[in-house]
Amino acid sequence: MSNLMSNYSPLDVTFTNGNGCWLTDSEGKKYLDALSGIGVVNLGHCHPAITQSIIEQSQALLHTSNVYRIGNQERLAERLCKLSNMDKAFFANSGAEANEAAIKIARLYARSKNIKNPIILTANKSFHGRTMATLSATGNSKVQAGFSPLMSEFIHVDFDDIEAIKKYNENKDIVALMVEPIQGEAGVIIPQSDYLNKVKSVCDENDWLFILDEVQSGMGRTGKLFAHQYNNITPDILCLAKGLGNGVPIGACLAKGKAAEMLIHGSHGSTFGGNPLVTRVALCVLDVFENDSILDNVNEMSQYFEVQLKSKLIDCKVVKEIRIKGLMIGIELDENSIDCSKLVQKALDDELLINITGNSIRMLPPLIISKEEVNILIKKIIKLINS
Ligand SMILES: Cc1ncc(COP(=O)(O)O)c(C=O)c1O
Numbered sequence: 317m318s319n320l321m322s323n324y325s326p327l328d329v330t331f332t333n334g335n336g337c338w339l340t341d342s343e344g345k346k347y348l349d350a351l352s353g354i355g356v357v358n359l360g361h362c363h364p365a366i367t368q369s370i371i372e373q374s375q376a377l378l379h380t381s382n383v384y385r386i387g388n389q390e391r392l393a394e395r396l397c398k399l400s401n402m403d404k405a406f407f408a409n410s411g412a413e414a415n416e417a418a419i420k421i422a423r424l425y426a427r428s429k430n431i432k433n434p435i436i437l438t439a440n441k442s443f444h445g446r447t448m449a450t451l452s453a454t455g456n457s458k459v460q461a462g463f464s465p466l467m468s469e470f471i472h473v474d475f476d477d478i479e480a481i482k483k484y485n486e487n488k489d490i491v492a493l494m495v496e497p498i499q500g501e502a503g504v505i506i507p508q509s510d511y512l513n514k515v516k517s518v519c520d521e522n523d524w525l526f527i528l529d530e531v532q533s534g535m536g537r538t539g540k541l542f543a544h545q546y547n548n549i550t551p552d553i554l555c556l557a558k559g560l561g562n563g564v565p566i567g568a569c570l571a572k573g574k575a576a577e578m579l580i581h582g583s584h585g586s587t588f589g590g591n592p593l594v595t596r597v598a599l600c601v602l603d604v605f606e607n608d609s610i611l612d613n614v615n616e617m618s619q620y621f622e623v624q625l626k627s628k629l630i631d632c633k634v635v636k637e638i639r640i641k642g643l644m645i646g647i648e649l650d651e652n653s654i655d656c657s658k659l660v661q662k663a664l665d666d667e668l669l670i671n672i673t674g675n676s677i678r679m680l681p682p683l684i685i686s687k688e689e690v691n692i693l694i695k696k697i698i699k700l701i702n703s
Contacts, residue, residue, distance in 0.1 A: 327664055334361025337682045337689050339669070347667045350679040350693055354671065355500065355532050355644075358559035359604050360682040366562050369600035370593070379591045388595035392568075395602055399541055401550045402570035406579060407590025411531030411557035412445025414567035415494070417584060418527045418553045419449045421571060422492040424578040425525055434491040437484060437524075439475040443501035444494065444529055453494060456501070475499060476507035478514040485522060492525035492552075493518075497543035500532035503676030504639045504646025512547040519552075525575055527553040531567070532644075535559030536605060536683050539615045539642030559683075562601050566594040614642045614683050617690055621645065624694050634701055636675075645679040649701070659700060668696045677701075 331347075333340040337360055339347045352358055359366060373388075380386065393405035408414045419436065426434030438444065440455040451459050452467035455475075460466055473480040475495065484490050497512060499505035512528075519526035528551040533543035537559060540546055544554075552575040557567035565588075571578070588594075604610065622640050625647070629635045634653045639646040649656060656672050663670045671678045677700075681693065 327661065329664060336360040336362075337685050345667060347664070347669055348689065348693055348696065349669045350681045351669045351671050352559075352680050352682050353563065354558070355537060355680040356558045356561075357563050358535055358537065358683045359562050359601060359610070360684045363562065363604065363684075365600055365604050366597060369597050370564070373593050373596040377592050379588070379593065381587065381591075382585060382589065386590060386592055386595065388592050388599060389590040392590070392595045392598050392602075395599065396556075396568060396570055399602070400554055400570055402554055402572045402576070404571050404576035406569045406571075406584065407595065408557075408567035408569065408586055409565045409588050409594075410445070410567045411529075411555065412447045412450045412567075413586065413589075414531065414555040414557050414569045415444045415450045415453065415527075415529055416447050417569035417579075418494065418529075418555050418571075419453065420584055421553060421569070421575055421578045422525050422527065424583070425575065426491040428574075428578070429491070429523075431489055431491055433469070433489055435469050435471055435487070435489045436527075437481060437490060437493040438470050438472055439495050439499070440472045441475060441499055441502040441505065442472075442494075442496055442529075443499070444496075445531075475502075475505060476511050478511065478518065481515065481518050485518070490522065490524055492527055494527035494529060496529045496531075496533060498533045498538065498641055498644060500644065500678070500680075501673055503648060503673040504641070504644050504678055506639050506641050510547070512544055512549055516547075516549045516551070525552040527551060527555070529555050531555055531557045532680075533641075535601070536610055536614055537642055537644050537680065539611060539618055541605070541611065543641070560598050560601060561594055562597065564594045564597045566590070566598055608684070610683050613685075617685055617687070618642050620687060621690055621694070624690070625697075628694065628698055629701070632701060639676075643679075643681055643683055643685070645681075646673075647677040647679075647697070647701070649675050649677065651675045654701070662703060663696070663700050666696055666699065668693070668700070670697075670700075
């Protein structure tokens with residue numbers, strides 16, 4: 317009997333070592349990791365530069381609290397703001413906390429505009445986290461089940477439907493809109509290429525804060541450092557986590573202009589947020605992106621993946637759609653022909669880590685994946701689908 321609460325149902329395997337795209341279990345069996353700890357270990361397991369940064373920082377200093385200046389945190393804020401065209405950063409420990417900070421900023425913005433009951437528009441089928449505010453923002457009743465009363469300030473509209481947003485143009489209580497550039501937990505749902513541009517225009521016209529949740533799509537996952545950079549736009553708030561720390565827990569809420577001025581002394585905080593260790597590792601993650609041309613590999617492997625997958629699965633009746641942006645990959649399967657609930661274990665039996673969301677296989681392989689590894693991965697995926 318385990319002393320762990322029952323909110324997870326882990327598969328019966330324990331990994332003890334990792335190297336690049338590969339994991340080894342306690343029995344010495346090797347697995348290809350096409351999930352990266354759900355989009356976290358983007359630079360691969362035990363990347364030598366990341367390991368070295370952890371060693372060096374842990375020998376120097378782990379934690380002091382935000383009562384004192386933290387050099388690494390200031391340097392990381394500066395670099396992230398430069399890279400994203402944002403003005404200021406707040407560091408949290410997870411994606412949900414980064415989003416939570418964004419929601420608190422939206423509330424303060426509402427106060428500044430004298431809106432008493434502020435509403436934030438979010439999308440159906442979205443995922444923003446598991447805290448009370450972020451699960452209320454999430455457009456998925458399964459995530460919310462059992463936790464009512466939810467926070468009432470969220471109205472959910474269909475994703476990739478600009479008219480559904482415009483219906484709220486006259487509503488003076490709307491203060492912000494929060495979306496993912498690509499919906500990850502929904503099974504890699506990619507909107508029309510100009511959707512974010514249109515959303516940005518509607519937000520600007522109505523003076524709503526435009527909040528982008530790039531917790532999953534950010535940090536190179538889609539082939540640009542941030543997915544919204546495909547649209548040449550800048551949001552008011554940009555939330556990051558997952559790949560930012562390559563496995564150490566760090567989230568960031570970046571803000572621009574008026575949104576960047578909302579948090580004042582004492583209005584928000586976190587004991588661990590942005591401590592010397594995690595910010596040092598995130599700085600190292602950015603170094604690796606630059607030094608190792610990570611985005612070039614993402615784009616090259618993405619193209620290769622797409623051509624190979626589409627050509628090999630073209631006649632496969634079970635596959636309804638293949639969606640791919642960078643190395644964010646969804647393969648939607650016909651639920652009538654295949655029992656998706658068994659696929660994760662079946663893949664594991666074949667030494668492959670994937671994830672299923674809805675009726676889609678979701679893959680978020682490490683961004684350093686090689687052509688040879690893509691070939692192995694595709695072989696295993698085809699075997700899985702055909703089985
Ligand atoms: C888009 C998005 N936002 C927020 C979160 C929540 O992040 P965390 O689990 O780090 O709180 C996730 C996690 O999957 C996510 O994909």
